[in-house]
Structure formats: C-alpha cells, structure tokens
Amino acid sequence: MAKRIDVKDLNLFYGKFHAVDGVSLAVPPRNVTAFIGPSGCGKSTVLRSLNRMHEVIPGARAEGKVLLDGEDIYASTVDPVSVRRTIGMVFQRPNPFPTMSIRDNVVAGLKLAGERSGKKLDEVAEQALRGANLWAEVKDRLNRPGGGLSGGQQQRLCIARAIAVQPDVLLMDEPCSALDPISTLAIEDLIQELKKDYTIVIVTHNMQQAARVSDQTAFFNLAGVGQPGRLIELDDTERIFSNPTQKATEDYISGRFG
Numbered sequence: 001m002a003k004r005i006d007v008k009d010l011n012l013f014y015g016k017f018h019a020v021d022g023v024s025l026a027v028p029p030r031n032v033t034a035f036i037g038p039s040g041c042g043k044s045t046v047l048r049s050l051n052r053m054h055e056v057i058p059g060a061r062a063e064g065k066v067l068l069d070g071e072d073i074y075a076s077t078v079d080p081v082s083v084r085r086t087i088g089m090v091f092q093r094p095n096p097f098p099t100m101s102i103r104d105n106v107v108a109g110l111k112l113a114g115e116r117s118g119k120k121l122d123e124v125a126e127q128a129l130r131g132a133n134l135w136a137e138v139k140d141r142l143n144r145p146g147g148g149l150s151g152g153q154q155q156r157l158c159i160a161r162a163i164a165v166q167p168d169v170l171l172m173d174e175p176c177s178a179l180d181p182i183s184t185l186a187i188e189d190l191i192q193e194l195k196k197d198y199t200i201v202i203v204t205h206n207m208q209q210a211a212r213v214s215d216q217t218a219f220f221n222l223a224g225v226g227q228p229g230r231l232i233e234l235d236d237t238e239r240i241f242s243n244p245t246q247k248a249t250e251d252y253i254s255g256r257f258g
C-alpha cells in the first residue's frame with residue numbers, strides 16, 4: 001500500500017509561464033507531509049503534478065521526475081489514468097456526485113474499473129466508509145443521495161471514495177478550508193488514522209493544522225509576482241515551526257508575511 005515519493009528537479013509550466021522551479025523532495029511512506037507558503041507559490045501546482053493532474057489543464061506541462069517507489073510516473077510507458085488511481089486526490093470543496101447514493105459514491109471508481117458484484121461493492125463501501133470514520137453516521141441511509149450529507153460528512157465521503165480503490169498515496173488540497181472547526185477536527189483525526197496505511201501530502205493555509213497533522217513540512221515561496229515558486233525548506237514539522245534554517249521560513253511562520 002503506502003509508497004514513497006521522490007520528486008527530482010521538477011519544473012512546472014502553464015504555457016510559457018514557469019510556475020514552479022526546480023523542486024526536489026522526498027516523502028516517506030506512512031507519513032504526512034504538509035505544503036505551506038503564501039498564495040501563488042505553487043503548492044497546489046506541485047500537489048497536482050504528483051498524480052499527473054497538472055497536465056489535464058490545457059497548455060500545462062511538467063519537466064523532471066516524480067518517482068513512486070522508484071518508478072517514474074512520467075515515464076512514456078505509464079498510463080496517467082492508472083497513476084491517478086494509485087495516487088488519489090481530495091479537493092478543497094467536497095465534490096460527491098450529489099444525486100448518486102452514498103454507497104454508489106464510494107464505489108464509483110470500482111464500478112468504473114468493471115467491478116459488478118453487488119456483494120463485493122457492498123463490502124468495499126462498508127470498509128471505505130469505516131476507514132473514513134463515516135460508517136456509523138450513514139449506515140442506515142446508504143441509498144440516500146450523497147448531496148444530502150453535511151459538508152464535513154461529504155468531505156469524509158470523498159475520502160471514502162478515494163480510499164475505496166486502495167491507492168498508495170492520498171493527496172489533499174486544503175481539504176478543510178470549506179469546513180467548520182468540528183468537521184475540520186474530524187478530518188484531522190482521520191488523517192492521523194489514514195497515515196497508518198497511506199502516504200499523505202496535504203496543502204494547507206492553516207499553519208496550526210500543518211503543525212497538528214504533519215510529520216514533515218515543506219515551505220514554498222516566490223520572489224515576486226510573475227516569478228516561479230520554489231521549495232525553500234523541507235524538514236521535520238517540529239523543526240520548521242521551532243527552529244527553521246531559512247529566514248524566509250521563520251518570517252512566514254511567525255506571520256511577518258503571507
């Protein structure tokens with residue numbers, strides 16, 4: 001299951017715009033890595049490049065390597081669709097299929113992959129909903145629409161959908177930014193449990209959240225408008241928040257800019 005990610009000299013472009021310059025970093029398996037930094041420094045762009053979602057945007061391209069347990073996901077022989085199955089993603093706004101039932105939302109990916117056995121789909125739905133700490137709240141209404149859940153429940157439904165296909169990595173792009181504090185804590189608790197089985201990378205604007213949930217933190221910055229974002233520093237979260245090496249990191253975490 002959980003796999004290691006190695007990023008090597010990654011450059012990301014939107015057409016002619018060089019959005020991210022020369023990022024190299026490593027994410028160990030069963031670890032939570034937080035990406036922090038001011039708006040526009042390329043956190044989401046880097047995150048999307050980790051499962052080849054970046055190139056879905058017209059004109060966008062990536063140069064460099066992203067290795068998953070040593071295999072380059074950008075190799076010409078690799079199918080981007082299979083990469084996105086192995087490296088799942090949860091977005092800022094919960095995006096369940098609103099009219100589809102809770103159960104079918106969870107197993108949508110498996111059905112697409114051709115699984116037809118109702119028994120198997122029921123089993124996976126239960127397992128994934130338990131894994132997402134949502135089972136107790138929805139077990140009596142599995143056939144009701146996913147859109148009828150609260151925002152926090154919808155986000156956990158999206159996490160259940162992501163883990164139902166048994167990915168190696170979970171990418172989360174500000175998964176709590178649309179949620180209230182209680183739902184946010186529920187997702188943060190869930191992240192701690194999920195890291196037993198998955199490698200997790202989370203983009204967050206909330207530094208307390210990065211400090212609470214992550215093992216290591218990557219600080220990105222940009223020199224100015226129109227300049228590419230760069231990785232300034234990656235270290236144990238405790239170190240980044242107590243004794244970072246770079247002055248820019250210290251200025252950012254102490255609230256001097258951003």
Ligand SMILES: Nc1ncnc2c1ncn2[C@@H]1O[C@H](COP(=O)(O)OP(=O)(O)OP(=O)(O)O)[C@@H](O)[C@H]1O
Pocket residue numbers: 014017019037038039040041042043044045046057229
């Ligand atoms: N679809 C796109 N087309 C063109 N440029 C884009 C696109 N998405 C992002 N960019 C640009 O790439 C740069 C990095 O954006 P990105 O969204 O990755 O930053 P971010 O650090 O995640 O920002 P935020 O914290 O505001 O979400 C920015 O200059 C942004 O305007």
